[in-house]
Amino acid sequence: MKDSDSILQLIADTTPALLAYFDARTLRCRFANASYASYFGFTIQSIVGRTVQEIAGDAVWQEVQAYFPRVLVDRQSVRYTRKVERDTGETQYLETVLRPHIDNGEFKGLVALVTDVSHHYRMAQQMRASEERMRKFAEITTEAIVVHQGGIIMDGNDALARLTGYPLDALRGRHVLEYIAPEYRAQALEHGRSGGEDCYESMIVHKSGRHIPVEVEGKSMPGAERDSRIVLLRDLTASRQVQEHMDFLAQHDLLTRLPNRARLNQLMKNALAQATVRQERLAILSIDIDHFKAVNDSLSHHAGDLLLCEVARRLSATVRAQDIVARMGGDDFVAVLTGDPTPQEAEAMATRLCQAIEAPCDIDGTQFVVSLSMGIAMFPGNGDTPEMLLGNAEAAMHMAKDIGRRSFQFYTSTLESRSTRMLMQEQLLRRAVEQGELELHYQPQIATADGTLTGLEALVRWRHPQRGLVYPNEFIGLAEDLGMISEVGRWVLREACRQVKVWQDAGFPVVPVAINLSAQEFLQRDVARDVAEALWETGLEARYLHIELTESTLMQSGGQMSDTLHALKALGVSLAIDDFGTGYSSLAYLRRHPIDKLKIDRSFVTDVPRDADATAIVNAIVQMSHSLHLQIVAEGVETQEQLDLLRSLHCTTAQGYLISRPLPADQTQAWMSQHLHKS
Structure with missing residues (x-):
């Protein structure tokens, strides 16, 4: 018997639950495993002979004694759960099963099995909270949500009804494949059967017969009787149109x-x-x-x-x-x-x-x-x-x-061979830099709200001895091809800083000046060092220098670009994306780089307000800028109607021929004097 008792004790102690046996007549403990004894502060030797009340305490006995008559009198198994607040502050849920021990018709005792079910309670609470969050999310999201079991639609949200054209009552109980284009059904069926959770593209058939491209993402949810699938359907119609437009x-x-x-x-x-x-x-x-x-x-x-x-x-x-x-x-x-x-x-x-x-x-x-x-x-x-x-x-x-x-x-x-022609052009351009044939013209930027001067953009020109004034589109590409863009860029940087500092010292409006930098300048020279030197030499504060880059420049220049931009920001220089919306149109660089300002390309502004699409694009860029806390400037404003619309869209700054064309330094100074007099 001793061996049997030892084996029984070993088995009981190995059981993860709390286990004890009580005499039917006295309710005194005759046996307990180590977990049960330890939980109530006893050893397996000291707990034997004690009553339930003595073991659990008066408070617990008052709480559970009502369950015992069903075992002792009715000889039925009883199950109940008790909430326990531990000294550690943790809430514990204990499930107790009381089962009568009857041998040859004689009621000899009862077995108490106590299991910690706290984890199950917390899971249930989390599930209820999750279901509530899901319900609220389903109500407000624009993405269609469908819940199905084995393909049979159990539920959905209003967005699903809008996507398919059918009311939810008509969808419930139907198979999801009925609303998927035939050529996509095999893919959807396999994805559901395998429980796949990766995104894929499919095609929904609207009630009208129209096919709607969607992105599908499904998740499996375990259920008490049968697993369910919750599927999100994102309408790709707008994004496809945008992508086609951006590709164009x-x-x-x-x-x-x-x-x-x-x-x-x-x-x-x-x-x-x-x-x-x-x-x-x-x-x-x-x-x-x-x-x-x-x-x-x-x-x-x-x-x-x-x-x-x-x-x-x-x-x-x-x-x-x-x-x-x-x-x-x-x-x-x-x-x-x-x-x-x-x-x-x-x-x-x-x-x-x-x-x-x-x-x-x-x-x-x-x-x-x-x-x-x-x-x-x-x-x-x-x-x-x-x-x-x-x-x-x-x-x-x-x-x-x-x-x-x-x-x-x-x-x-x-x-003449191309190389000979390039050599002649290089000599002419070098002479332009060395002999002062380059000059800067300045285009004012104003606040749309009240017309206040907010900044100047410096634009380089070549005063060619034979051809007259040559615009940058005719020689900047040449300078890049000849490897001279850094020389031109350094001159523009220093001259713009010098001139604006002169105007500030003379009492003209203290506003920033913007210069443009190309991708090659970032690759060929240390832009941050050149900027620091120019600011030091001219005495211009860094906050009054804005540097403009195109979207393509940001995308072309790799990791070096990010390092340089952060170095410029450390100096206090402001950074802007020029011609926004005409390049790669990826928003990733707005997150990767320390951008302060977006400039809406003039090609969009030209068509407002008469073109609804252009107006929508401008409005979208303005709203996005506000949400990202970026400054916004509209280029190419040539009519009062354009300016009025930009003001109504809360585009804060504008530049263009309506305000002023780019002017040489002396004419810019005269413009500022007249502008100050008017204000």
């Missing part, structure tokens, strides 16, 4: 809607590959509008934009459907003639293009007659890559300009 923007010129430089490069690669296989020729026409700058100078950028759009329309209407027309930037266009054109056919097309463009056009009530200068390069004779063909066509175009404009030239070996 990334490959097309925003103003003319023609393919841009990047898209042209891809189209030319495809055309060259096809022409090579078919042993056909291509003709590349580099097209430039003669004296285009005069339009901007005499009227406005708005008039210039209208002219560019009209030129784009006429070029596209004149070439054949198989040909390509693209805008390279500024007033530079390219036409690619496919289908094995001969040089004579290329010349005939160039003549037709010149004639089409020279037809009078009406721009804002003013009649214009403009002409073209064109250069023509032929594949395969003049090159076999997009870069070589475009470069040679451009060289021929410049030759056409040099001999009097309003003409076209074929590229030939007698033309």
